[in-house]
Amino acid sequence: MKNKLILIFFAFSSVAFSQTIKKPLVSAITVKDLKSDLYQMAGDHFNGREAGTLDELKVSMWLADKAKEAGMSPAGDDGTFFQFFDLYRHQVTSNTKFKIGQKEYKLWSEVLIAETTNSRVEAPLLFIDTTIDAVEKAEVKGKAVVILASKEGISDEISLFDRRYPGLFKQKYYELLASKGAAALIIVADELGEKSWSQVEPQMTRGIYGIEGNRDKIPVPARMPAFWLHNDQLEFLKNTKEHLLAEVISETYKYPSVNVVGKIEGIDVKLKNEYVLFSGHQDHDGVRQKYGQDSIYNGADDNASMCAAMLGIARAYKKQPGKRTALFVFHGSEERGLLGSSWYASHPTVPEKDIIAVLNGDMIGRNDVNQAALLGSSAPHENSSDLVAIAKRANDEGPKFELDKLWDKPEHPEYFFFRSDHIPYVRKGIPAVFFTSVLHSQYHTPMDESENIDYVKLHKMTEWIYRTGWMLSNETERPKILPKVKLER
Ligand SMILES: [Zn+2]
Known part of the structure; x- marks a missing residue:
């Protein structure tokens, strides 16, 4: 009985209420x-x-x-x-250096810095096939891992695929390599990577952004550095006995x-x-x-x-x-x-x-x-x-x-x-x-x-x-x- 009364009351109030809404x-x-x-x-x-x-x-x-x-x-x-x-804002500075042996690469036109970090690395190169399997099996500790970019296994059915491809490719291997103790990741551009170069450069040179509580560490913490090189470097990188010498310097403001x-x-x-x-x-x-x-x-x-x-x-x-x-x-x-x-x-x-x-x-x-x-x-x-x-x-x-x-x-x-x-x-x-x-x-x-x-x-x-x-x-x-x-x- 009581429940019924309440129900009637609610029914009434909602009618009365909807009439008052302009x-x-x-x-x-x-x-x-x-x-x-x-x-x-x-x-x-x-x-x-x-x-x-x-x-x-x-x-x-x-x-x-x-x-x-x-x-x-x-x-x-x-x-x-x-x-x-x-x-x-955390931004890679122009003091950043990237060398293989005596060969120095020009920032942004010859090498892209794909990780905004502060780290110095000297390490031998190790070329690995582009599969998760190969990366999992390889002894990468202390090595600068060289890998050829590939679209395989990355869905291109998304907006701005060209612009997002370099990030998606890096993402696929970065954490795994870092967790296995690799010293650096060097990605050699494939055809698509070459096409994307001019599109990602403005993002990479701008750096990364944060706010209190999110990416607010100063200086930005050291992480495994990551780079992109042009496709014409592939044979050299496969064969050279020279070491990578890289120093990534980022500033925060x-x-x-x-x-x-x-x-x-x-x-x-x-x-x-x-x-x-x-x-x-x-x-x-x-x-x-x-x-x-x-x-x-x-x-x-x-x-x-x-x-x-x-x-x-x-x-x-x-x-x-x-x-x-x-x-x-x-x-x-x-x-x-x-x-x-x-x-x-x-x-x-x-x-x-x-x-x-x-x-x-x-x-x-x-x-x-x-x-x-x-x-x-x-x-x-x-x-x-x-x-x-x-x-x-x-x-x-x-x-x-x-x-x-x-x-x-x-x-x-x-x-x-x-x-x-x-x-x-x-x-x-x-x-x-x-x-x-x-x-x-x-x-x-x-x-x-x-x-x-x-x-x-x-x-x-x-x-x-x-x-x-x-x-x-x-x-x-x-x-x-x-x-x-x-x-x-
Ligand atoms: Zn928007």
Whole structure:
């Protein structure tokens, strides 16, 4: 009897409640605004918004102005729109030397330094066949192992395969050789490695990036050094009795990166102290190797698209605020390893327990106008079925995308779920999903330009994210977290 009464009570309250939710103000989001914001943000004047450069700081100032114009109030540190943090950069210096016998190789044009480390090695060479079996059998302790690169056993069905191949090949042998006590790894480029050389050089010369708690050791610790040499060195390396003499010298320095944080306050006396966090990243890849005449990586889709969407969503909240507060975090340094979101997730400017959900968007303006993906929407990535249900309902009520089912699978070769700013929040146990129109052939190239965005698609994605946020802002219950979630790829 008692139970039945409670049931009736709940049924009643949910009816009463759904009548009190106002309709989302989708009309406040316009294609015109999205397009204008996106063109400005992905223009050549920001030089590709690379983290740890003045260009990122410049675009962050622009974003803060736009946030203010859209009606946000500051929600960063000390009453500002900004949350600065230190980026650690570890970079191989030009004092690095690589010699075999008396033959000295020119840095970057004749030898690539594939491991950012501080170590000095003198060791005899040992040429080994390119198989795991051969490497396992060989006596490599104290030797500089020479191996010819090979694509065999490495799947090329991933984006930017040319650019990722040298890393994937090295990864396949590095830990095994290091654990067996090899002194160094020298990889001789195969045909594909030669093709990749000019593409990986800008990554290797830039170095590696970290943040407090992650790659923050100074100096960067000594590890087994790894190198790439050109294919024309193969016969010499096989036959020479000379030793390797290498000294890799890396330096570490810190410079500022920044999250831009704003909010539109909720109107419910109690619920306004809870937050729906809209997440995107402001940085991209800067100026790098040319494609045709263009060397500026403007990142229109990646991720000016979500930044423009967040400004649009803020305009809608400004005209019609929700019960809870809408919090907007434009993360810095995403492309350098999800650094801004890692920082914000561990140093939030609002109490962590009051962030009820994170709606992250990354690359939301390309591909089929009727399709989209919601990552974190199925096991083992899903961390809140309540949140996923709300996002799906928002899709049904709004843009009605046909939802992709492949990209969220743990065996998908891109592991895309692990590659954007919701991840540090997932690791904190905060309900989070990732909205995306997924990768395309112009991803991370200078062709990711404003004119290649589908603005109807971008508008539909913005509407979807806004409708999801709107429900979260106004529902009485906050989404619950699931106990078991995959946190690493
Ligand atoms: Zn991105």
